[in-house]
Amino acid sequence: MSTKEQIIELADVLIRAKGYNAFSFYDISEKVGIKTASIHYHFPSKSDLGVAVIEKSILNLEKVAKTYEDKSPVEKLERFFTIYSDILNEKEICIVGSLSTDFNTLDEKVQEKLKVFSGEMIRWVSSFLEEGRNQKIFAFEDEPRTRALLLITNMISIVQLSRLTGKEDFAILKDSIKKQLIR
Numbered sequence: 001m002s003t004k005e006q007i008i009e010l011a012d013v014l015i016r017a018k019g020y021n022a023f024s025f026y027d028i029s030e031k032v033g034i035k036t037a038s039i040h041y042h043f044p045s046k047s048d049l050g051v052a053v054i055e056k057s058i059l060n061l062e063k064v065a066k067t068y069e070d071k072s073p074v075e076k077l078e079r080f081f082t083i084y085s086d087i088l089n090e091k092e093i094c095i096v097g098s099l100s101t102d103f104n105t106l107d108e109k110v111q112e113k114l115k116v117f118s119g120e121m122i123r124w125v126s127s128f129l130e131e132g133r134n135q136k137i138f139a140f141e142d143e144p145r146t147r148a149l150l151l152i153t154n155m156i157s158i159v160q161l162s163r164l165t166g167k168e169d170f171a172i173l174k175d176s177i178k179k180q181l182i183r
Contacts, residue, residue: 004042012053016092020102061102065124073132082157084145097156139183
């Protein structure tokens with residue numbers, strides 16, 4: 001992994017663990033073993049680094065969507081759940097959940113990139129929900145985008161709440177969503 005990739009990876013971990021406003025280039029330099037000037041070489045500002053972290057998440061989502069494009073809507077739903085299950089198991093929170101709490105203090109370019117990522121997630125989930133409804137696999141009355149928002153917000157919230165109440169609540173909510181959705 002290149003130094004630049006290590007910086008992005010560590011920034012991602014720190015954002016999820018501490019929040020965007022609670023970490024500094026110094027925190028990264030200490031853990032990577034480089035000077036802060038080296039970080040500034042790759043990322044002139046913290047906002048540039050924030051954008052790079054979100055871009056990494058966008059690329060990861062694009063890879064998932066591409067890998068699953070020929071899979072069934074149920075398989076896509078399961079993969080969606082796995083994204084959040086992995087976040088929970090790694091004792092993290094979703095990048096959207098973390099950055100949205102700091103949204104009003106983020107630089108405009110970080111805000112815009114976060115909106116892009118959120119939009120991509122909403123589009124992907126909406127598309128497989130609509131596909132599943134058209135194939136009569138999923139049953140729901142509201143618009144696919146509305147149902148996607150319900151699924152995404154439930155997952156963001158249950159990952160955070162499960163830190164307090166236990167992982168079993170994540171499984172209970174996931175099973176409840178599936179029972180309500182799958183015919």
